[in-house]
Amino acid sequence: xxxxxxxxxxxxxxxxxxxxxxxxxxxxxxxxxxxxxxxxxxxxxxxxxxxxxxxxxxxxxxxxxxxxxxxxxxxxxxxxxxxxxxxxxxxxxxxxxxxxxxxxxxxxxxxxxxxxxxxxxxxxxxxxxxxxxxxxxxxxxxxxxxxxxxxxxxxxxxxxxxxxxxxxxxxxxxxxxxxxxxxxxxxxxxxxxxxxxxxxxxxxxxxxxxxxxxxxxxxxxxxxxxxxxxxxxxxxxxxxxxxxxxxxxxxxxxxxxxxxxxxxxxxxxxxxxxxxxxxxxxxxxxxxxxxxxxxxxxxxxxxxxxxxxxxxxxxxxxxxxxxxxxxxxxxxxxxxxxxxxxxxxxxxxxxxxxxxxxxxxxxxxxxxxxxxxxxxxxxxxxxxxxxxxxxxxxxxxxxxxxxx
Ligand code: FDA
Numbered sequence: 001x002x003x004x005x006x007x008x009x010x011x012x013x014x015x016x017x018x019x020x021x022x023x024x025x026x027x028x029x030x031x032x033x034x035x036x037x038x039x040x041x042x043x044x045x046x047x048x049x050x051x052x053x054x055x056x057x058x059x060x061x062x063x064x065x066x067x068x069x070x071x072x073x074x075x076x077x078x079x080x081x082x083x084x085x086x087x088x089x090x091x092x093x094x095x096x097x098x099x100x101x102x103x104x105x106x107x108x109x110x111x112x113x114x115x116x117x118x119x120x121x122x123x124x125x126x127x128x129x130x131x132x133x134x135x136x137x138x139x140x141x142x143x144x145x146x147x148x149x150x151x152x153x154x155x156x157x158x159x160x161x162x163x164x165x166x167x168x169x170x171x172x173x174x175x176x177x178x179x180x181x182x183x184x185x186x187x188x189x190x191x192x193x194x195x196x197x198x199x200x201x202x203x204x205x206x207x208x209x210x211x212x213x214x215x216x217x218x219x220x221x222x223x224x225x226x227x228x229x230x231x232x233x234x235x236x237x238x239x240x241x242x243x244x245x246x247x248x249x250x251x252x253x254x255x256x257x258x259x260x261x262x263x264x265x266x267x268x269x270x271x272x273x274x275x276x277x278x279x280x281x282x283x284x285x286x287x288x289x290x291x292x293x294x295x296x297x298x299x300x301x302x303x304x305x306x307x308x309x310x311x312x313x314x315x316x317x318x319x320x321x322x323x324x325x326x327x328x329x330x331x332x333x334x335x336x337x338x339x340x341x342x343x344x345x346x347x348x349x350x351x352x353x354x355x356x357x358x359x360x361x362x363x364x365x366x367x368x369x370x371x372x373x374x375x376x377x378x379x380x381x382x383x384x385x386x387x388x389x390x391x392x393x394x395x396x397x398x399x400x401x402x403x404x
Pocket of ligand 1: 016017018019020021022039040041042045046047048049051052053054057058059060137138139140170171172173175176179180181182183184347348349375376377378386387388389390391393
C-alpha cells in the first residue's frame with residue numbers, strides 16, 4: 001500500500017486512544033453490533049487505568065453527579081451522566097466479575113485491589129467481539145476528506161493513512177507525557193476551528209518557593225486533616241507537607257480551582273474552635289505552655305513548626321486577647337500563596353479542553369464537524385479527585401458509542 005493514499009477501512013468508526021473512554025466506547029459499540037478499530041500510541045491499552053488509585057483503580061464514586069465537575073458549562077455533563085449512571089458503572093463491572101468496595105468518601109475500588117482487572121474486562125470483551133485494537137499506533141493527524149476522515153498514523157515506525165466515516169477522539173489530556181499523553185485531541189480540535197477552554201494541570205501538588213520553603217520542608221512527610229478553601233470551593237481531607245510545598249488530597253482538590261497568584265486558606269483544626277479550647281484548658285491548667293498544649297492537638301513536630309509564628313513560650317493563663325486572635329487566625333485561617341504547581345508531570349488530570357460549546361451534550365459529536373466525537377479528558381469536563389474522572393470517561397465513551 002502506498003503511504004500517501006489513505007486506505008478505506010470497513011470499520012464503522014476509528015477510536016483514537018485505548019484509555020478509559022476509548023475502551024468503554026469500543027465495548028459499547030460492540031454490544032450494538034458496530035465494528036471499531038482502536039488506535040493506541042502505547043504498547044498496551046489502559047496505561048492510566050493501570051496506575052490509577054495507586055494501582056488499585058478508583059473506578060467510580062457513589063456520590064458522583066454533575067456538581068463534582070468543573071467546566072465552563074456546568075450543565076454540559078448532565079446528559080451523559082443521565083445516560084450512563086454510577087449504577088451503570090457498578091453493574092457493568094459486576095457483570096464481568098469486578099465487585100466494588102468503598103474506601104472513603106464514596107470512592108469505589110475493585111475488591112481485588114487490582115487495576116489490571118479493570119483493563120482485562122475491556123481487552124477480553126474487545127477480543128470476544130472482534131473489536132480491533134492496534135497498539136504502538138500513534139495518530140499524528142486527522143483531517144476531514146469529503147464524508148470521511150483521513151487518519152494519519154505511525155504504526156511500528158511506519159507511516160499509514162486510514163479512512164473512516166466516524167472518528168472518536170479519546171486521546172486523553174496532557175498529564176504524564178512519559179506515559180503517552182499527547183495534545184492530539186486539542187490539536188485536531190483547533191485545526192478544525194473548534195475553541196479550547198484554557199487547558200492547565202489540575203489535581204496537582206502546589207509548590208512554595210522563596211523564604212517560606214524551608215518552613216514547609218521541615219514538615220516534609222507530615223499530614224494533617226484540614227479544611228482547605230478559596231473563593232470557589234472548599235474541601236475537607238488531608239494535606240501533606242513536602243520538601244517543595246503541599247500535596248495530599250485536599251490540596252489536589254483545591255488545585256483544580258486555584259489560579260496563579262491567588263491565596264488558598266487552610267483551617268488546621270476544622271470543626272473545633274481553638275480559642276474556646278484554650279479558654280477551657282486554661283481554667284484547669286493555666287500554667288501549661290502554649291507549645292505543650294498545641295502538641296496535644298497536633299503532632300509535636302507540627303506544634304513546634306507553628307510555634308515560630310505564635311507566643312509559644314507563654315503559658316495559657318498569660319495569653320492576651322490579641323494573642324488569642326493571632327492564634328485563631330493562624331489555626332483556622334492559615335494563608336498560603338503557592339508559587340505554582342508541579343505541572344503535567346505530576347498532575348492527575350488536565351482541566352479545560354475542547355470547549356463544551358463545540359459539542360452536542362447529548363451525543364458528544366462536534367457541532368461543526370459531523371462524525372467527529374470527543375470524550376474523556378480531552379473535553380472541558382474535569383472531575384474532583386475520587387473516581388469522578390473515570391465516571392466521566394465511562395459515561396462519555398458509552399454516549400458516543402450510542403451515536404456511531
Ligand atoms: P486516557 O489518558 O486514559 O487515555 C487516552 C489514551 O490515548 C492513552 O492510552 C494514550 O496513550 C492514548 N493516546 C494519546 N495520544 C495518542 C495519539 N496521538 N495516538 C494514539 N493514542 C494516543 N481518575 C479516577 O477517576 N480515579 C483514579 O483512581 C485516578 N487515578 C489517577 C492516577 C494518576 C497517577 C493519574 C495520572 C490519573 C488518575 N485518574 C484517576 C485520572 C484518569 O486516569 C483520567 O481521567 C482518565 O484516564 C481519562 O480517560 P481518557 O480515556 O480520557 O484518557
